[in-house]
Amino acid sequence: MDFRITEEQELLLESIREIMARDCTEEYMKECYEKGDYPTRFEQALAENGFSLLGVPEEYGGTPVNTMTMMLVAEEITKNGGPHFVFGQALSIADMLEFGSDEQKRDTMEAVKAGKVAFVLGFTEPQAGSDSSAIATTFKRRNGKVYINGHKTFMSNAARAPYMLCLARNADEADNPDKKNAFSMWWVPMDAPGVKIERIKKIGWHMIDTCEVYLEEVELEEKDLVGVEGNGFMQAMINFEVERLYIAASLLGMAECAFEDAARYANQRVQFGRPIGANQLIQEKITYMKMKIENMRNMVYKCAWEIDNGISVQISSALAKLYCAQSANEVIDDAMQIMGGIGYTSDCRISRLWVDGRVHRIGGGTDEVMIHIAGRAILKGYK
Incomplete structure (x- = not known):
């Protein structure tokens, strides 16, 4: 194994350092932290310089790089005092690019290219943290529509994201002994009727919101299914x-x-x-x-x-x-x-x-x- 940094990787890291010296100073970090503001200026600077598309497949307008390069950039950002959550879109959107419909992929990439959060991951629930198979949020079909009911917690960026990639259990298979095959992923608009968002107060991470999300009779279409029905757990x-x-x-x-x-x-x-x-x-x-x-x-x-x-x-x-x-x-x-x-x-x-x-x-x-x-x-x- 040879961990020497290539010339291309060093240029990327130098670019990160220049961006941070200009748009992610320690004074700016203190200001964002004290006010509880998301570091939008830094996020936009990364997007304008192509970092939001780093690691994204070329077919979606991105710049493919290997995993080592992604980790080097992530390390460099936090090494210089920046927050880790402004980078790594290629990792967070991988599920959507792998399993999403053309429309869902388009919504995702429009946000990423603009340097914004594309969606929040709706997995964790009050009774389902480490044990994802204990998820109790359900989906049920009725009159040609799909209805989501449940409660998600510790949702980072829920107050900013336009969508939630929601993992939900088929209400008609609540007693299915094979729990993993009862889950599906759904593309839930965060401004849909029935979605209620409440911020959680934390001892740290003040620059990013973390929320409770309540889902009450949230109406979806069949087209909002992500990937294969019943395969949501494995997709996650x-x-x-x-x-x-x-x-x-x-x-x-x-x-x-x-x-x-x-x-x-x-x-x-x-x-x-x-x-x-x-x-x-x-x-x-x-x-x-x-x-x-x-x-x-x-x-x-x-x-x-x-x-x-x-x-x-x-x-x-x-x-x-x-x-x-x-x-x-x-x-x-x-x-x-x-x-x-x-x-x-x-x-x-x-x-x-x-x-x-x-x-x-x-x-x-x-x-x-x-x-x-x-x-x-x-x-x-x-x-």
Whole structure:
């Protein structure tokens, strides 16, 4: 495996750095975070420079790149203090481009090309977090129409997205013992009658809305079915492994961002007549932080290489997500300890990383679920 960055990849990363220096300054990030505003200016700048179409198939007007390139860009954005959720449209829309109708694909790509959120994923419910098979939202046919009823939760971007890719159970097969074959995907307009959106207050992630979505007798047409009826669960699973790797790459960048700020501060902050970096306890933190970052990078890059070479990443994507989620939070916490009191203030971006990083041990697959996926698969190899 050769993880050296190509000239084309370096040009992309340099372009990201230039865009961020202009449209994603730390002052702008603080302003968005304090006001709870989405970083629209940065999102639009990425779109205007073609990054919203990076990784999208050429037939849809995109710029195809390999998985490694996508992960490098994701890492670079968070490494420079940006939010991870402004990039990665190619991953989030993969289900729609794979299974959507021509009309649904057109709606999706119009939003993506404009640098906007195309749709929100309607999977999680109050009783169905890690256990997606417990989804209780239903669809039922009546008088030539389809009616959706249910309650989705933790829907990021629900207040901004024009559509929801909604996973729902066939109400007529509620007692089907094979739960996975009872689900279908539906294309739900977020402004349809019967859709009610309520924002959730969070301790972090203040730049992006997270919502409860209530669906009461939401009327759809048969044309709003996405993919094959009864195959919704398997359609939802198709891109999970790459999405987990994307989260891991973003966490790698967050850890690097915190580490670099802390290392610079350790050289500048003078206590008892010398920089605190001269103290062995600080050097120990810096050393272990660096070691964790190197491990994170190796896991992310190796998994990306495996995907690009057609190798199964069932185990390696789960391990990368698990290790990066835990290690990034440890690195960021050590960075805050090195920064001391200033690190706990809103003037220091480490405080933002510290609060925002914690959710990644929950979202995208909890630590416990990643252990279950990896552990079960690992043991199968030794039967």
